Amino acid sequence: MTDNTLIEHLVTSLRCLPGVGPKSAQRMVYHLLGRDRDGGRILANTLRAAMDDIGNCRLCRTFTESELCALCVSESRDPSLLCVVETPANVAAINRGTDYNGRFFVLLGHLSPLDGVGPGHLGIDQLKKRLDTGDIREVILATGSTVERQATAHYIAEFVRERGILVSRIALGVPLGGELEFVDSGTLAHALSGRGEYR
Amino acid sequence: MTDNTLIEHLVTSLRCLPGVGPKSAQRMVYHLLGRDRDGGRILANTLRAAMDDIGNCRLCRTFTESELCALCVSESRDPSLLCVVETPANVAAINRGTDYNGRFFVLLGHLSPLDGVGPGHLGIDQLKKRLDTGDIREVILATGSTVERQATAHYIAEFVRERGILVSRIALGVPLGGELEFVDSGTLAHALSGRGEYR
Numbered sequence: 001m002t003d004n005t006l007i008e009h010l011v012t013s014l015r016c017l018p019g020v021g022p023k024s025a026q027r028m029v030y031h032l033l034g035r036d037r038d039g040g041r042i043l044a045n046t047l048r049a050a051m052d053d054i055g056n057c058r059l060c061r062t063f064t065e066s067e068l069c070a071l072c073v074s075e076s077r078d079p080s081l082l083c084v085v086e087t088p089a090n091v092a093a094i095n096r097g098t099d100y101n102g103r104f105f106v107l108l109g110h111l112s113p114l115d116g117v118g119p120g121h122l123g124i125d126q127l128k129k130r131l132d133t134g135d136i137r138e139v140i141l142a143t144g145s146t147v148e149r150q151a152t153a154h155y156i157a158e159f160v161r162e163r164g165i166l167v168s169r170i171a172l173g174v175p176l177g178g179e180l181e182f183v184d185s186g187t188l189a190h191a192l193s194g195r196g197e198y199r
Numbered sequence: 200m201t202d203n204t205l206i207e208h209l210v211t212s213l214r215c216l217p218g219v220g221p222k223s224a225q226r227m228v229y230h231l232l233g234r235d236r237d238g239g240r241i242l243a244n245t246l247r248a249a250m251d252d253i254g255n256c257r258l259c260r261t262f263t264e265s266e267l268c269a270l271c272v273s274e275s276r277d278p279s280l281l282c283v284v285e286t287p288a289n290v291a292a293i294n295r296g297t298d299y300n301g302r303f304f305v306l307l308g309h310l311s312p313l314d315g316v317g318p319g320h321l322g323i324d325q326l327k328k329r330l331d332t333g334d335i336r337e338v339i340l341a342t343g344s345t346v347e348r349q350a351t352a353h354y355i356a357e358f359v360r361e362r363g364i365l366v367s368r369i370a371l372g373v374p375l376g377g378e379l380e381f382v383d384s385g386t387l388a389h390a391l392s393g394r395g396e397y398r
Contacts, residue, residue, distance in 0.1 A: 005264070006245070006248060006249050006252060006253055006264050007253065007262060008250065009245050009249075009290045010245045010246060012244060013238070013241050013245040013246070014216075015243075016235050016238030016239065016242055017213075017224075017227045017230070017231070017233070018226055018227060018230045018240070019223055019226070019227075024217075024218055025289070026286075026291070027217055027218070028216045028285060029249070030217075030262075030286065030288040031216070031217045032215070032216070032246075032249075032250065033249065033250075033253055033262050033287070033362040034262075034286065034287070034307070036215050037250045039212070039215030040215065040246055040247075040249070040250040041250045041251075042215070043212040043213060043215055043216075043243075043246060043374050044242075044243045044246035044247035044250065045243075045247070046205070046208050046209045047209060047212070047240075047242060047243035047246070048214040048233075048240065048243035048244070048247075049205060050205050050206065050208075050209045050228070050231075050232065050239070051231065051232075051236045051239040051243065052240075053205060054205055054232055061279045063206060063229075065204070065205050087229065088229060088232070088233070089226075089229040091223070092225070104284065108233070113271050154330065167209075178200055191266065196395060
């Protein structure tokens with residue numbers, strides 16, 4: 001009944017954003033049109049630039065606008081530590097939340113034979129080449145803890161060990177400040193079987 | 200610590216959307232970059248076009264890409280009924296949710312002396328001219344029910360009545376399916392004092 005095809009297109013387009021349903025998309029459209037056109041224009045330009053110009057780091061595969069990301073270029077980071085994660089978001093999380101000061105390698109996924117995701121998609125050859133440079137002293141596996149992700153970690157651990165490099169795994173256990181009664185039983189079982197001496 | 204200035208810009212730009220905080224903005228960015236670049240590009244283009252090309256209908260002031268909106272152009276709508284609302288979103292809501300088949304007039308706000316919003320900002324002259332054409336038989340006031348919005352309705356009602364045109368107000372009361380105990384007392388008082396004969 002309305003001619004506002006452009007408005008409707010915008011509502012539809014906004015729904016490519018995760019967590020945005022028809023109602024919030026509509027709210028966004030009316031907000032931008034009525035109160036923040038400049039914000040909308042800036043968003044449009046930044047979005048366009050980001051979609052076109054952001055690629056993957058040649059060395060660690062995280063997102064970057066350059067050939068190499070800042071973390072790979074940085075002189076101040078320990079080149080003998082390599083943390084293997086699944087996504088660029090994981091890199092950002094570890095970088096923001098911890099004092100980890102080594103390098104990263106981003107798998108951009110995890111082994112998932114049913115979805116046709118094999119070692120080729122995860123840059124495993126690239127990772128092996130990196131290990132073969134002889135710079136790496138320890139590989140920290142920071143993949144998630146579902147079955148497929150554990151399998152991915154296991155698969156990587158095998159060929160890292162073959163090269164005589166130390167492999168470690170981020171600790172799985174009860175989160176800090178977590179109430180035991182609300183922790184799922186899998187995590188609880190892990191935390192119990194993986195208990196360490198009290199110091 | 201990262202070079203991903205474009206990623207950071209995009210996270211910041213997304214926050215112009217209502218309801219999007221730093222965490223969801225970041226989630227959106229990684230989703231678009233990793234899984235939906237095409238969606239992101241389409242969104243960027245649509246957004247750009249919408250911000251630049253959508254203006255206000257010359258007659259009713261709702262959002263439209265054309266000089267006149269579809270509702271004002273439509274031959275099938277009753278030209279003797281005029282519903283006055285505050286926002287284009289209200290037009291969409293009434294149009295979608297009811298069988299109202301008259302025309303609209305959008306104030307794009309409500310009287311708010313403290314914020315410097317006076318009759319000039321609400322297109323009151325335009326509304327008066329419209330009333331003076333003699334086409335309008337009834338003006339339906341569909342502004343909200345806060346004090347300022349009620350005052351706006353009152354102000355409009357005055358000059359509509361002066362012109363011998365019928366003024367009505369959308370009913371204020373308990374929502375359909377609403378539990379009495381959860382309805383705020385203002386609404387409840389309104390519903391009680393505005394009670395009608397049982398038919």
